[in-house]
Amino acid sequence: MPETKRILKSLKTRFKDYLGLLLGFVLLCLLFTLLSSRFLTTTNILNVLRQIAVNAILAYGMTFVMLSGGIDLSIGSMVSFASIFCAYLISNLGMPVYLVVLLALLIGGALGLVNGIIISKTGIWPFIVTLATSLIFGGLAYAISNGTPVRVMNETFNVIGTGSLGPVSFPVIYMFVLLILCYVILQKTRLGRQVYAVGGNPEAAYFSGINILKVRLVTYTICAVLASFTGIFLTARMYTGQPTLGSTMVNDAIASTVVGGTSMAGGKGRIVGTLIGAMLIGVISNGMNLLGLSSYLQDIVKGFIILGAVYIDTVSTRKLEQKA
Numbered sequence: 001m002p003e004t005k006r007i008l009k010s011l012k013t014r015f016k017d018y019l020g021l022l023l024g025f026v027l028l029c030l031l032f033t034l035l036s037s038r039f040l041t042t043t044n045i046l047n048v049l050r051q052i053a054v055n056a057i058l059a060y061g062m063t064f065v066m067l068s069g070g071i072d073l074s075i076g077s078m079v080s081f082a083s084i085f086c087a088y089l090i091s092n093l094g095m096p097v098y099l100v101v102l103l104a105l106l107i108g109g110a111l112g113l114v115n116g117i118i119i120s121k122t123g124i125w126p127f128i129v130t131l132a133t134s135l136i137f138g139g140l141a142y143a144i145s146n147g148t149p150v151r152v153m154n155e156t157f158n159v160i161g162t163g164s165l166g167p168v169s170f171p172v173i174y175m176f177v178l179l180i181l182c183y184v185i186l187q188k189t190r191l192g193r194q195v196y197a198v199g200g201n202p203e204a205a206y207f208s209g210i211n212i213l214k215v216r217l218v219t220y221t222i223c224a225v226l227a228s229f230t231g232i233f234l235t236a237r238m239y240t241g242q243p244t245l246g247s248t249m250v251n252d253a254i255a256s257t258v259v260g261g262t263s264m265a266g267g268k269g270r271i272v273g274t275l276i277g278a279m280l281i282g283v284i285s286n287g288m289n290l291l292g293l294s295s296y297l298q299d300i301v302k303g304f305i306i307l308g309a310v311y312i313d314t315v316s317t318r319k320l321e322q323k324a
Contacts, residue, residue, distance in 0.1 A: 021260070021276045025283065032287035039290055046167060052282035053175040056275050057230050058249055059256040060182045061223030063274045066257055067186070068219040069199040069266030070126040074115060075227040075253060077137035079246025082108055082231030084141040087150035087241025090157055097157045104228050111137060112224025116217040134250075141243040150241040161237025171233055175275075178226070182271045195219060200267025255302055256281050258309040281305075 032039040058075055065072045082104045089095045089103070111133070119129050152158070163170045186192035197205040198215045206212055227246070235241045260277025262269025281302065288298050 018261075018273060018276055021273065021280065025276060025280050028280065028283050028287065032283065032290065036287070036290040039287060042167075044286070044290070046169070048282055048286045049172045049175075050169055051286060052278050053169075053171040054230060054234060055249070055252045055256055055282060056175050056278035057171075057178055057226050058253040059260070059274045059278050060178055060271060061226035062253045062257045063182070063260075063262050063269060063271055064186075064195065064219040065126075065223045066262050066264065067199045067266060067269055068195050068216055069202065070119065070216065070219065071130065071254070071264075072112075072115065072220060072223050073127065073130040073250055074111075074134035074137055075223060076246035076248070076250040077134045077141065078108055078111060078224055078227035079231035079234070079249055080141040080243050081111070081137045082228040083235040083241040083245045084145045084150060084243055085241075086157070086232055086235050087152040088144055090154050091150055091152045091241075097154060100157075101160070101232055104232055105225055108228025108231075109221045109225045112221040112227075113217055115224070116220035119220070120213045120216050138243070138247075145241065145243050147243060149243075152235065152239060152241060158236050158239060161233040161235070171237070174229075174233065179271060179275055186271055191215070191218065196267055198266070199263075251299075251302060251306075252278075252281055252285075255306045255309070258306060264310055264314075 029039075038044055058079070061075065062072060085104050085107065086100050089100045090097060115126075115130055115133055118124065118133075119126050122129075159170075161171065165173060186195065194205070194210050194215050195218075197208070197210055198212050202212055205215075230249075231245060234245060256277040257269070257274050258264065258277070259280055260269065260273035260275070262274060284301065284305075285298060288301070
């Protein structure tokens with residue numbers, strides 16, 4: 001009985017933490033329902049969920065990195081690289097699907113490991129390192145494909161992105177399965193506690209015996225693997241590998257993570273908040289598309305959202321520091 005009360009109290013606290021985000025999400029849905037008769041249709045809702053799934057999975061990885069005090073601007077290029085890698089090996093070399101997918105995830109993880117090693121060993125800002133590796137990984141995707149899309153028609157591979165369980169597509173299922181997995185890692189494991197500790201106060205984490213290098217390597221590897229997985233199922237869904245596939249995805253991933261409550265300074269945030277942030281960004285994008293607003297205007301709106309979220313985070317962090 002005491003354990004049940006503790007769980008209920010914890011759930012109540014978490015709900016209060018996300019109340020503002022959930023209220024904003026509901027209000028946005030109501031607004032777009034009033035402005036467009038197509039918004040609250042089954043077809044559009046399923047479409048929005050597929051869009052959210054792509055961004056949410058990328059944002060999960062970004063959450064790990066940002067919680068540890070870093071940032072990864074190379075995830076878009078990793079999506080593109082995984083896309084071209086899979087399409088090329090399956091279509092041009094005829095390699096088995098399961099082997100190609102495994103290799104794509106392993107190589108993606110290795111690229112994330114490279115990011116983590118460079119950042120940890122050189123002391124160069126994560127922003128600069130991952131900006132540079134973004135150009136490198138993106139260049140590799142162009143080099144493999146000669147800058148052109150690669151068609152992939154393989155039923156076993158394509159079902160990864162086009163399959164569904166009833167009306168719910170596989171990418172949406174991936175989104176919720178990965179949410180649970182990431183939640184367990186961050187909230188219920190020693191690694192999760194170490195990630196928060198390293199992001200919150202690296203010096204204190206070091207003196208408490210935490211291997212900061214290992215934690216950062218793990219977070220960047222997780223982020224890269226999730227980005228590669230996103231490239232895999234998107235390629236399977238579109239029947240085409242594209243060297244530009246992930247070029248615009250990093251902004252939405254960062255926006256979802258920050259809007260969801262993850263601090264740019266590290267050490268604060270929740271994976272559930274990231275999902276809600278991805279839902280908000282997804283609804284905004286879909287609603288503006290239905291209203292016929294240009295992609296340029298959408299970028300302006302998202303830019304203001306990121307600025308607002310970072311400003312709120314900065315103010316709240318300063319208040320906590322002043323109290324301390």
